[in-house]
Amino acid sequence: MNHPEPRRPPGASTSVVLDAIRRTGTISRVGLTRATGLTGATVSTVVRRLLDDDLVVEIGRAESTGGKPRTLLELNQSARYAVGAHLDHSGITYAVTNLAGAPVARMTRPGPATTEPAQVLERMAREIDLLITGIGVDRSKVLGLGLVSPGPLTSTNGMNPTPPSMRSWEDFPLDTELERLTGLPVLLDNDATASAIGEYWSGGTSGETTFAALYMGTGIGAGFLLDGVAYRGASGNAGEIGHTSLNIDGPVCWCGMRGCVEVLAGPAAVVDAAWADPRVARAAGLDRLPDGASIAMQFAAIARSSRNGVVGARQILERSARYLAVAAHTVVNLLDVRLLVLTGASFAAASHIYVPAVRELLEQSFFARTSHAVDVRLSHAADTAPAIGGAAMVLQSELVPQRTAPLTTLDHAGSVRSELGSLSH
Ligand SMILES: [Zn+2]
Structure with missing residues (x-):
């Protein structure tokens, strides 16, 4: 195998410019100075380098109100x-x-x-x-x-x-x-x-740079982006919302805690509940799955039978969704985000139950609901x-390793959004 040549990581201003181009889709050099707070000269130098590296391409001109029409830039999507x-x-x-x-x-x-x-x-x-x-x-x-x-x-x-x-x-x-x-x-x-x-x-967050993703595959977790930067915690284990307890006298979870969201209502708990009801197990075809079928496969079969109108399967998922909605509520109350994305194969399989359950609970009881709503959406690629x-x-x-500076990024985000509006991207 050919090993790719090591690359020089981009400098801070290059990162900021590249990220602004990525987030806006198309943007002019003037737009970049507004969006990044960098000087026109710096933007010109950085853009020249990005064009030389083939990371960015020029794509014609924007209409201008008087003055000279502006050349627009966008990512060269097939460059890397x-x-x-x-x-x-x-x-x-x-x-x-x-x-x-x-x-x-x-x-x-x-x-x-x-x-x-x-x-x-x-x-x-x-x-x-x-x-x-x-x-x-x-x-x-x-x-x-x-x-x-x-x-x-x-x-x-x-x-x-x-x-x-x-x-x-x-x-x-x-x-x-x-x-x-x-x-x-x-x-x-x-x-x-x-x-x-x-x-x-x-681009699944519509320009929102601070948001949470609630994930359900085989397990349950949450991922956070704060001002476009992932929050990982001290050891990369932030967001273990599946292991917050909803019943301290509940069953012991593999993590050592009792009554965790995952042990009470995660995909394995859903599968156990379906097996415990012979009518549901039969209707979902659990007994016809290959030996050793994974939890995810069995969960997907239960979700399919719920979509096909099997009441018992639907009830099992609805019970699980009540717990997952509480987990979502906790995440949103902790972080006060405007956007919560539900993602992972199990949410994809049973979105008809979980998405409305989460929306409903947040509408009723999210702490800051009088200040702003929370947009709850299913990821467009939840499965993969x-x-x-x-x-x-x-x-x-x-490409954007040095994006920090949370306070100024807030301003950038605002400018980027207005740029988006003016170009009707
Ligand atoms: Zn646990």
Whole structure:
């Protein structure tokens, strides 16, 4: 395999300009000075460099009110690519995205089952190679690989403590091994945070730079972006909303707490409840699924039967949704966000139950509801969000690594929004 040449990370002003171009879609140089607060001279220099690096292209001219028409700039979407891989017990999903975070290829392969981690990673390296070759992308344009796992993450970059379905992965050095096998720089993050970054990078937040993503795949978590920057906590484990307790006398959860949202109402609890009711189990076809069918597969079957009008299946999901709505309520009360994105394969499968349940509870009881509403929406790529997010993580870390300065970014966001309006992008 050819290893891509190491790249110089962009400087702070380059990051700011590139991010403004990405967020607005199309923008003029004058617009960039307004959106970034940089001087015209700096913007000119940075744009020249971005054009030379082929990261940005000029795309004709905007109408002008008098004066000289302005040349518009946009991202050169096919200038760079990134790979995301979501490693979950239920399957391994890959995505390749272009520079704008839009997926250009997706692929799902069987999960690790009982195979040893080392062999699974070798298979993943082969599959990633096939995926890149298959779409004919020049390998030197691939910035890296974002590896997303259910977490929790530790400083050794393994998973510890480990979700019950992935015990053999405890403390395995996922990132260094995959880096060696693929020759690509590897970043590691948990599924909820990666999904949030993917949503932001691919434009799913409509320009909102502070928002939360509530994730439900096999487990439940939350990812936060604050002023466009992911909040990861001290060890990359922020947002474990699935492990907040709703009943301190409830059943013991694998994390050590009692009565967690996940143990009371997560996908595994839904599957258990369906098996406990023979009519629902039969109607959902749980007994006809292959042996060892993952929790995610069984959950999806229950969701399908609910959509098909099986009342028992619907009731089980509605009970779960009441708990998930409380988790959403907690997230929104903590962060006071205007936007909550529901994402992950299980929300995608049963969105008809969970989206209205979350909306209803927030409308009734979100603390700051008299100040502003909360827009609750299902991710447009909820099914494959972690893989797309993995790729977006790489794009963000390579191209806008130094975006901080939260106070001034607020002003930038305002200017960017007005630029959006004037160009009716
Ligand atoms: Zn727990």
